[in-house]
Amino acid sequence: MGSVVGWIPLSSAVDWAPPNVDLKSDVAHSARVYDYILGGKDNFPADRAAAGEFTRSLPNLPTSMRANRNFMVRSARVLAAKHGIRQFLDIGTGLPTAPNLHEVVQQVAPESRVVYVDNDPIVLVHARALLTSAPEGRTAYLDADFTDPGAILESEQLRDTFDLRRPVALSLIAIVHFIPDDGVVQTVIDQLMAPLPPGSMLALTTTTADFTPDEVNAGVAAYRANGIPLTARDRGTVEGFFKGLDLLDPGVVLAHRWHPDEEAAALSDRQVYMYSGVARKP
Numbered sequence: 184m185g186s187v188v189g190w191i192p193l194s195s196a197v198d199w200a201p202p203n204v205d206l207k208s209d210v211a212h213s214a215r216v217y218d219y220i221l222g223g224k225d226n227f228p229a230d231r232a233a234a235g236e237f238t239r240s241l242p243n244l245p246t247s248m249r250a251n252r253n254f255m256v257r258s259a260r261v262l263a264a265k266h267g268i269r270q271f272l273d274i275g276t277g278l279p280t281a282p283n284l285h286e287v288v289q290q291v292a293p294e295s296r297v298v299y300v301d302n303d304p305i306v307l308v309h310a311r312a313l314l315t316s317a318p319e320g321r322t323a324y325l326d327a328d329f330t331d332p333g334a335i336l337e338s339e340q341l342r343d344t345f346d347l348r349r350p351v352a353l354s355l356i357a358i359v360h361f362i363p364d365d366g367v368v369q370t371v372i373d374q375l376m377a378p379l380p381p382g383s384m385l386a387l388t389t390t391t392a393d394f395t396p397d398e399v400n401a402g403v404a405a406y407r408a409n410g411i412p413l414t415a416r417d418r419g420t421v422e423g424f425f426k427g428l429d430l431l432d433p434g435v436v437l438a439h440r441w442h443p444d445e446e447a448a449a450l451s452d453r454q455v456y457m458y459s460g461v462a463r464k465p
């Protein structure tokens with residue numbers, strides 16, 4: 184079961200790499216590899232070495248990661264502006280990266296509330312940067328594991344932040360590809376969506392080898408050799424994760440093809456390794 188921490192008071196947030204947190208800095212972590220490739224500085228030599236290996240197999244990984252992040256921004260804006268969503272449960276948050284989800288949705292509706300969840304101690308250490316809500320809204324951070332939905336749903340952070348009579352958007356951006364078992368992913372999604380009212384949404388991105396099988400299969404092997412169980416999935420499997428929900432137009436597509444802005448529209452299908460989709464609970 185994932186550990187569940189209480190609210191992190193702003194004054195107690197600690198500086199980079201505190202001695203009391205075991206960051207396992209000698210092995211690569213997905214959050215820190217992602218941070219490094221996106222230009223962040225919260226990473227260690229092991230993460231940078233692994234990122235070098237991954238980009239040798241996946242030459243468009245930096246572009247693909249930016250396209251994934253850009254999808255998060257576009258889809259969150261649509262959820263807030265067009266669907267009136269004011270509550271967001273973001274699991275697999277990653278290290279703070281501007282703009283963070285709450286900054287995107289609070290630009291549309293300052294009263295929006297976001298509960299961030301990650302299981303990596305490095306993200307916990309930096310959670311202060313996620314607790315910068317507009318005064319009209321609220322953000323909370325929970326240290327928990329995706330595969331323990333009960334701990335997430337029963338957490339004080341979620342209960343104190345959300346009104347579960349109102350729709351919630353479950354945001355699973357670049358996380359389920361770290362869970363190799365399709366059945367586990369499906370069960371957890373079902374359990375997380377079950378208590379949410381009609382009108383709630385699911386936004387998801389995950390790695391695929393459908394367009395660039397040689398690159399992605401080599402990349403998956405490189406991630407796994409570094410202890411990160413990356414898993415690529417085909418379109419049918421990803422569509423299956425939305426079962427019982429109504430997929431919004433245009434369905435499950437590569438991340439840059441979901442209502443592209445100018446930057447996304449300039450990308451080709453060989454440059455993006457991520458499927459994306461957004462669906463509504465009827």
Ligand SMILES: C[S@@+](CC[C@H](N)C(=O)[O-])C[C@H]1O[C@@H](n2cnc3c(N)ncnc32)[C@H](O)[C@@H]1O
Pocket residue numbers: 213214217251252255274275276277278300301302303306327328329330355356357358361
């Ligand atoms: C590639 S990052 C994605 C960050 C962000 N969602 C984005 O797309 O910009 C994946 C994040 O998922 C987290 N993660 C991986 N497995 C997890 C699990 N089982 N439970 C919770 N978080 C997990 C990692 O710690 C990391 O921060």
